[in-house]
Amino acid sequence: MDLVQLRYFAQVAQLKSFTKASEALHITQPALTRQVLLLEEELGVQLLFRHSRGAEPTEAGVKLLAGAESIFRVVRDVTVEVAESSGRVAGTLRIGFPPSLGGFVIGMAVDAFQRKYPEVTFELREGLSNELRDHLLADRLDLAVLMIEADPPLVSVPLCAEELWVLQPPSGRILNSPRTYTLKMLAKQPLIQPGRTQLVRQYIESVALGQGISLHIVAEADALQVTKDLVRRGVGVHISPYSGIAADIKRGDFSGGPVQGLVISRYLVRRMDRPITLGIARFQEAMLETIQALHKSDHAIRPVTSKRAVIPS
Known part of the structure; x- marks a missing residue:
């Protein structure tokens, strides 16, 4: 057994597909299948149950996946510690972020960071706050931008306050x-909003309820691009964090403006039981610097200095 075989197996087990895993690993599917078979022969157990829709880890496969993830974590930590002992910022940063920040803030921060620290690579994962929180707890992310302050075993740093716009x-x-x-x-007005589990929608509805207002939601869509297409077609309007729609409004593709009194907070969140590496510390600084730079031209998004949450828990 070696690290390469473990990584191949883990990718298949996580994606539940040899096809998707081979694409992600940039190797041929027969080569990937052979390595997993060799691993099964060496251990003397079936690790994956193959079926027409893909592959599922067996009970033995689930145990090996958990052990493999622990091994990868140790290897990653040792690699980073060795690099940082010389003052270098290197390794891989696994960053999670909400869809609204993906086309506005994250790109700017990553671009500026890699220009300064070219030895760092990124694994970027887009998702909603609850999903990203689960990935942090499962140690699949090093840092995530969430709308909620963290409770142990997570710890949070205030990032920004952001207006909601129509x-x-x-x-x-x-x-x-x-x-x-x-x-x-x-x-x-007809509204197009994400599903009820999405924190932004929960916040909007709680404020509306407090004002005795009933909102008319005609469509639910978690995918921001689908929402924009529906708005463009005139199906309804959408209330969104400013960062997710600012570029569209500035280009003239849409019109809109701020909704009075609706502001959300965002936090940089990580596991408190994991060491804060030099790379994570520097990326947190890069995110804060990005927000400060944006605030000079876009007052709809601003740095925050208080840990007090804007959205209800």
């Missing part, structure tokens, strides 16, 4: 385009 077709085909919207103005 997104609608250009020239305000559904609503007139005032400088500032209110939830009362949006009460009878």
